[in-house]
Amino acid sequence: MNTTETYLYLTACALNGEPASAEQVDFDALWALAQGHNLTALIAKALKDTAAFRNTDEKERHRWTNALNNNIKKTMLFDAERKRLLAFFEANGIWYLPLKGAVINGLYPSYGTREFADNDILIDAARCGDAKTYLLQHGYELRSDEFNADEYSKQPFYNFEIHRTLAKKTPGREALYDYYKDVKSRLLPSKGAGYGFRFSDEDFYIYFIFHAFKHYDSRGTGFRTVADEYVLLRSDRLRPDFSRVEQVLKTLGLLEFERTLRGLAEKLLSEPNRLEQHLEQLTQDERDMLRFILSCSTFGSMDNMFQKEFERLSEGKSLSKRQYYLKRIFPPISSYQYTHPFVYRHKLVYPFFLAYRLAVNPIRHRQYLKEERKAIRRLEQQSESGNKEN
Numbered sequence: 214m215n216t217t218e219t220y221l222y223l224t225a226c227a228l229n230g231e232p233a234s235a236e237q238v239d240f241d242a243l244w245a246l247a248q249g250h251n252l253t254a255l256i257a258k259a260l261k262d263t264a265a266f267r268n269t270d271e272k273e274r275h276r277w278t279n280a281l282n283n284n285i286k287k288t289m290l291f292d293a294e295r296k297r298l299l300a301f302f303e304a305n306g307i308w309y310l311p312l313k314g315a316v317i318n319g320l321y322p323s324y325g326t327r328e329f330a331d332n333d334i335l336i337d338a339a340r341c342g343d344a345k346t347y348l349l350q351h352g353y354e355l356r357s358d359e360f361n362a363d364e365y366s367k368q369p370f371y372n373f374e375i376h377r378t379l380a381k382k383t384p385g386r387e388a389l390y391d392y393y394k395d396v397k398s399r400l401l402p403s404k405g406a407g408y409g410f411r412f413s414d415e416d417f418y419i420y421f422i423f424h425a426f427k428h429y430d431s432r433g434t435g436f437r438t439v440a441d442e443y444v445l446l447r448s449d450r451l452r453p454d455f456s457r458v459e460q461v462l463k464t465l466g467l468l469e470f471e472r473t474l475r476g477l478a479e480k481l482l483s484e485p486n487r488l489e490q491h492l493e494q495l496t497q498d499e500r501d502m503l504r505f506i507l508s509c510s511t512f513g514s515m516d517n518m519f520q521k522e523f524e525r526l527s528e529g530k531s532l533s534k535r536q537y538y539l540k541r542i543f544p545p546i547s548s549y550q551y552t553h554p555f556v557y558r559h560k561l562v563y564p565f566f567l568a569y570r571l572a573v574n575p576i577r578h579r580q581y582l583k584e585e586r587k588a589i590r591r592l593e594q595q596s597e598s599g600n601k602e603n
Contacts, residue, residue: 219235220256224259227258227326229322231485231486233259233260233485235265235266238260238265240269244277252436257278288325291370299409308337308409310334314332317444320445334376345375353371361377399413419462425442434506436506442475473498476499
């Protein structure tokens with residue numbers, strides 16, 4: 214097996230609790246791939262069974278063992294920190310809903326094998342100020358205060374996203390916004406909690422697919438998403454009614470994405486020892502998805518995101534770099550309908566808002582704009598290279 218196949222095989226073994234077998238492994242290449250997709254701890258769990266691991270040097274064994282042990286420790290500390298935050302919500306009558314990784318982490322077969330960067334929690338939008346006060350008093354820094362979520366971080370690795378909504382209202386995605394705008398009415402009480410809520414099994418799975426698609430369709434997403442999908446499909450603690458799930462996903466425009474992701478997860482991860490046969494059986498859509506996912510890291514790439522933005526602004530026409538930047542600096546007022554409704558409704562404010570953006574954004578988003586310039590330069594060079602070849 215090549216490194217990619219070894220990576221897929223070890224992931225499948227770990228998720229199914231099956232002992233892995235490998236005589237030879239390119240450890241550096243495997244490490245780079247695992248690190249890029251936040252699957253190092255999970256792969257280390259399976260790798261420890263192999264002859265290749267037993268026969269390599271102590272330094273190499275320590276690298277993988279340390280990665281697994283450190284993630285177990287991080288998970289324990291993060292769980293304790295989240296419990297303290299939820300206790301604050303309970304004590305102050307703030308309803309809350311843990312999201313995504315905060316729940317999925319506990320569904321993996323071995324504790325501490327799913328790596329994560331943050332915990333997302335939806336709370337009563339009217340009480341986000343109380344959450345902010347608590348987190349700032351407990352050493353957190355407000356990293357970002359976007360339209361639908363505030364991001365907080367604290368050393369050495371604590372990150373929380375406090376959501377006030379689950380979906381932004383964006384052109385072409387109104388159905389998603391409508392589905393989640395009154396999500397509280399569909400939540401179920403969480404057992405043993407006074408103000409804690411949970412999704413139904415169907416809505417938990419639907420939100421996972423929505424969130425996975427959001428990343429896939431912008432920056433891209435890594436193979437951990439496929440691993441998460443497999444874990445959700447096989448979990449004894451999650452039994453969604455897929456007839457209802459598919460009905461909703463069809464309405465939201467996510468059904469084809471879900472079917473491709475589900476097929477990929479089941480074929481690649483259900484039978485580790487038949488991986489080669491299953492790779493040959495992938496549909497073209499599954500092959501394309503796998504190729505794209507493997508080319509990304511867990512959180513995708515800036516190049517993917519800016520390419521999508523370039524395509525959106527070009528509207529199917531040829532667009533120069535200069536025209537791209539002009540559209541970015543002077544977007545039409547219609548683009549603010551959902552992101553800045555006040556500006557959209559009060560058009561006299563528009564020129565003053567543009568002046569504010571030009572003054573503030575180069576400072577506030579300095580690193581982002583730097584990455585954007587680099588990405589656009591790379592995309593331009595790729596386009597010129599392609600034109601020369603043609």
